[in-house]
Amino acid sequence: MAACVVTVVAACGQAAAPTVLRGEPSTYLLTIDQMVSPDFALSTSPHPLTAADVAGTISGVVQQLNAAGFLAGSGEEFFRAAGSLAEANGPLQVRDSVEEFASPAGAATVYSADVARLDAVAGARAASTGALGDAAHATTRTVTASDGTVVVELTVEWRVDNLVDRLVVRGRNGGTRLDDALLLTHRQTVTELGLATPRPSAASRAATP
Numbered sequence: 001m002a003a004c005v006v007t008v009v010a011a012c013g014q015a016a017a018p019t020v021l022r023g024e025p026s027t028y029l030l031t032i033d034q035m036v037s038p039d040f041a042l043s044t045s046p047h048p049l050t051a052a053d054v055a056g057t058i059s060g061v062v063q064q065l066n067a068a069g070f071l072a073g074s075g076e077e078f079f080r081a082a083g084s085l086a087e088a089n090g091p092l093q094v095r096d097s098v099e100e101f102a103s104p105a106g107a108a109t110v111y112s113a114d115v116a117r118l119d120a121v122a123g124a125r126a127a128s129t130g131a132l133g134d135a136a137h138a139t140t141r142t143v144t145a146s147d148g149t150v151v152v153e154l155t156v157e158w159r160v161d162n163l164v165d166r167l168v169v170r171g172r173n174g175g176t177r178l179d180d181a182l183l184l185t186h187r188q189t190v191t192e193l194g195l196a197t198p199r200p201s202a203a204s205r206a207a208t209p
Contacts, residue, residue: 019162025048028163030187036091048072070110077094085172094168096167099165134160138154140153153170160193161192169184
């Protein structure tokens with residue numbers, strides 16, 4: 001009897017295996033029907049991303065991705081034309097990407113390195129995301145367009161199990177908010193976890209043009 005008790009206790013004490021998501025990365029991306037503002041068009045269709053695509057021109061990132069168990073990725077881009085940038089409300093450009101890793105640990109390693117790089121971008125300011133996935137971080141950065149309008153770039157990176165997601169939203173500063181980006185990130189997260197997509201809140205609906 002004692003041996004059985006020991007066996008049961010030992011089994012109960014074992015840590016559960018980390019969850020891994022193995023869907024095709026493109027199936028995790030946002031759809032045009034999930035945009036927070038009307039009149040968006042898919043300007044760049046979902047397409048595969050290699051480690052080199054993700055790294056871009058940043059030295060050493062390809063090796064870091066491969067060492068962390070990078071398996072595949074996918075990206076896309078949406079665009080919404082504005083009659084006047086100075087008066088535009090809501091996001092105008094949305095870039096979405098997903099990276100799949102062999103394990104949550106590998107994804108966490110890459111996520112941490114990416115956050116450090118995002119914070120190091122000139123003019124970037126860290127912003128709170130609230131609860132999102134297993135870990136999340138956001139930065140805001142502004143530039144002045146040729147007509148004098150201040151444009152904001154909102155970047156949210158978050159991890160869901162073995163996936164690293166990145167969403168970049170651009171629009172007029174003051175007309176495009178971090179809330180707009182976070183609504184999209186939550187929609188993508190529930191898709192990745194196989195949950196029902198939440199309806200936008202009354203406040204979010206009222207804020208869209």
